[in-house]
Amino acid sequence: MTTEQQVIEQLSQYRQKKARIQALSTYSVGAGITVSRLNEDDQLQELHRKLRGLPSYMYLSGYEQKLENVAHAYMTQYPAGVKSQMQAIPVQVLDPEDTELLQELRGKIQRVIAARGYEIREGIEEIIERLTELQNLQAEVERIEAVLDALEQYKPDYAKIIWLHIIDSNPWENVTEQLNLSRPVFYRWRKKAIAEYERLAK
Template sequence: MTIEQQVIEQLSQYRQKKARIQALSTYSVGAGITVSRLNEDDQLQELHRKLRGLPSYMYLSRFEQKLESVAHAYMTRYPAGVKAQKQAIPVQVMDPEDTELLKELRRKIQKVIEARGYEIRDNVEGIIERLTELQDLQADLERMDFILSTLEEYKPYAATLLRWIYVEGMELKELTEKLELSESTVRRRIRVAEREYANLAR
């Protein structure tokens, strides 16, 4: 199989990959959380990394700032993972108001634990495989869409023709009727459009 054939074979899988993304997105990992939500959480983690570089008063409410202060005052270590963080929070301290704040902090962390399904999730490897597959498929579709958009800039007819075939799934008969051209002419134009796409995708 030539490189051009390989590229067109990948493009021909566009609709199949999109369908697989939809199926993966709804896969439940427990506690009402889906694989697509976990994928969003990856992006939220990136945002969180950026926020950590800012002063907390810029993104925390006044009450959340109080929780942060009391945590800094009483926690001697900051372990990785929400379960370990919850265990590191003292249950009772000398100041009754601080004790209540620490209790609220543990409650908030428990909600995170429950929402993420850490207590019921037992198929971690399967979840990671599905999440990785979802991200790979999304990257494939993004690349194909980018190439089609690039092609559209200088060969709009070719890009439109390929979108009709590979993205919308139009059959040859539909194309000949839509374009009011003979089947042989449409086939020839498709081959030209595919070559243009393949040249960009190499």
């Protein structure tokens, strides 16, 4: 698959991703709480972390710093939110002491989840998966929108072609009529629009 085809595929999935976000947002975890509510709480937690802005040694005990160091040594990703973080922590590693520390860290996160009222139904891992999917899709959609907003600032016709033709799946005849373009100009601009989008998205 060429790079141009990859860009087209990514853009053409925009509406589908938006629909999936909407569906995931209404997924109930029980007691009237939805996945979107959990996601909002995760974002507030991330904001609090940024506002705190202090190095960990200033608010963690020596033992807590040890837990943090072990987590950093083994975690391959650092998602936002306690639920996604728990999933990212490996269950077992080669070093028995590290395994014990990681299990304790998972336990701490699990207790935070329970204290916040999230452990109200079976299948916490399923909830975590849905929340992680929601956060990833939101990031992808926001990235597409940010790139198209940037493109619109200096090439508004290119952005319109992408929105109308690729994202909204309008046939070229409709787009050329709306933008008052000839067919050759439309296809020439379409190619340039995709290339410019790709350049901005790098």
